[in-house]
Amino acid sequence: MALFIEDDAPVIVQGITGHQGMVHTARMLKAGTNIVGGVNARKAGLDVTYPAARNGEDATIHVFASCAEAKAATGAVASVVFVPPRFAKDAVVEAIEAGIKLIVVITEGIPVSDSAYFVELALRNGVRIVGPNCPGLVTFASSEQTHGVNLGIIPDGIVKRGPLGLVSKSGTLTYQLMGELSDIGFTACLGAGGDPIVGTTLVEALQAFEADENTKAVMMIGEIGGNAEQDAAQWASEHMTKPVVAYIAGFTAPEGKQMGHAGAIVSGGKGTAQDKKEALEAVGIKVGRTPAQAADFMRKAIAAIQ
Numbered sequence: 001m002a003l004f005i006e007d008d009a010p011v012i013v014q015g016i017t018g019h020q021g022m023v024h025t026a027r028m029l030k031a032g033t034n035i036v037g038g039v040n041a042r043k044a045g046l047d048v049t050y051p052a053a054r055n056g057e058d059a060t061i062h063v064f065a066s067c068a069e070a071k072a073a074t075g076a077v078a079s080v081v082f083v084p085p086r087f088a089k090d091a092v093v094e095a096i097e098a099g100i101k102l103i104v105v106i107t108e109g110i111p112v113s114d115s116a117y118f119v120e121l122a123l124r125n126g127v128r129i130v131g132p133n134c135p136g137l138v139t140f141a142s143s144e145q146t147h148g149v150n151l152g153i154i155p156d157g158i159v160k161r162g163p164l165g166l167v168s169k170s171g172t173l174t175y176q177l178m179g180e181l182s183d184i185g186f187t188a189c190l191g192a193g194g195d196p197i198v199g200t201t202l203v204e205a206l207q208a209f210e211a212d213e214n215t216k217a218v219m220m221i222g223e224i225g226g227n228a229e230q231d232a233a234q235w236a237s238e239h240m241t242k243p244v245v246a247y248i249a250g251f252t253a254p255e256g257k258q259m260g261h262a263g264a265i266v267s268g269g270k271g272t273a274q275d276k277k278e279a280l281e282a283v284g285i286k287v288g289r290t291p292a293q294a295a296d297f298m299r300k301a302i303a304a305i306q
Contacts, residue, residue, distance in 0.1 A: 002139050003165070003188035003208050004128050004200075005078055005102050007146035010036040012070045012100075014091045015082035016063060017043045020106075024082065024153055025061065029053035031138075031156035032147035036074040038063040039091075067098035078102040080136065080151045088132065089114035096127050104151040105131035105199070115197045122199060129199025135171035135191035142214070152191065154178075160185045163302065165212065167205035168221035169194045169228070170249055173291065177219055177247065180295035184302060187215045194223065202232040210240055217242055217301050219294065220285075222276055223249040229276040237283035243301035246280050246287045247294035248273045 011028075015021040016038025029035055030053050038048065044065035053059040064070035067079065079100045083091040088107045095103050096118065103122070110132045122129045130137050136152015140161035150156050153171070158178045162185020168174040174191050190205050192198050202220060209215045218240075222229040229248065236244050277287045286301070288294025 002142065002148075003190065003212060004130070004137065005139060005149055005151075007139070007141050007143070007148055008034050009078055009149060010034050010074055010076045011078045011080065011149065011151065012037045012039055012064075012067065012074065012076040013061075013080050013082065014039045014067065014095065015084075016040060016048065016061065017046065018082055018084075021082035022048070024080075024106075026050045026053050027156065028080070028150050028152075029059050031150035032141075033150050034147065035059075035061060036076055037061060037070040039065075039067055039070050039079075039094075041065050067095045067100060071098045071100060076100065078104070078149070078151060081105045081107060081131075083107055085109040085111070089118055092118040092129070093121060096121055096125050100127065102128045102130070102151075103199075104134070104136050105129060105193075106134065106136060106152050107131075108133040110195070112196055115195060119197055119199050130190060131193045131195075131199060133195045134193030134198070135168075135174055137188070137190050138186075139188040140186060154189060154191065158182060162186055163214070163216035164298070165205075165209035165215040165218045166190065166221070167192055167202055167209070167218065169202070169223050170221055173221045173223075173247065173249060176291050177221060177295060180291055181219065181298060184299070187212060192228075194225075196226065202228045203235045206232055206236055206240060206244070210242060215242065216305060217298065218244045219298055220244055220246045221249070222246060224273050224276075225271045227271065230279040233279045233283050233285060236285060243298075243305065244285045245294055245298045245301055246277075246285050247291055248276045248280075248287060
């Protein structure tokens with residue numbers, strides 16, 4: 001089983017001709033992602049060539065006028081969205097209506113009302129959204145004959161395939177914990193995003209990793225603000241059979257001040273790192289005070305089940 005997407009699945013990129021779209025499409029191609037098209041109505045018909053991007057060979061990606069056109073021509077099942085905030089809602093809605101089943105929304109700064117609209121629309125249509133304001137999703141190939149997928153901005157080559165799953169509300173900490181645990185490896189790494197409303201919650205990520213027979217333990221990275229970690233703790237206590245280790249960012253964050261992400265704010269004494277740590281530890285989930293300590297807890301957890 002793969003996390004929300006199969007090996008070698010066909011992928012399109014919305015906003016492929018913008019700077020971020022161009023840079024990260026080249027990187028995703030080099031990581032082995034099967035990118036089959038791009039979408040930009042103003043650049044429809046353009047062919048974009050990425051030198052030595054696909055197994056050392058040049059990759060030419062056609063730009064379509066719409067997601068519906070791209071899906072009809074390529075059979076794409078996933079889209080990565082690199083579209084400016086004011087246009088992101090329309091881009092995601094277009095992908096949902098075209099029948100794209102996995103949409104990874106990298107864009108930061110999307111109004112909460114826009115996110116609420118397209119997340120609800122996705123739920124009604126059986127579409128999985130990752131993000132917004134996230135680093136994306138990486139899955140590692142299940143065999144030497146296939147390629148995994150790298151959807152978003154997570155650097156490739158940090159780690160190999162292994163028994164760990166990772167879900168994170170923070171982009172930078174995703175990369176750090178991947179590096180800290182590179183000696184063990186991962187089945188998949190999912191950046192849930194740090195906005196108040198996201199398409200895939202920590203609980204949903206835990207559900208997916210629990211169902212994945214290849215994932216043996218899960219690293220969860222949280223941060224101040226909201227109650228997603230407390231919800232995850234409650235669900236894990238009732239349903240999770242695999243070890244979970246956590247790291248929470250923001251122990252020194254002042255109350256009432258937004259720290260980085262739109263959702264990272266402590267209000268009324270709620271949503272503090274200490275609150276989250278206590279909720280997780282109350283159900284037996286070890287919480288590292290530093291990324292290195294969290295990684296050490298994970299190594300011990302893996303060693304205990306091997």
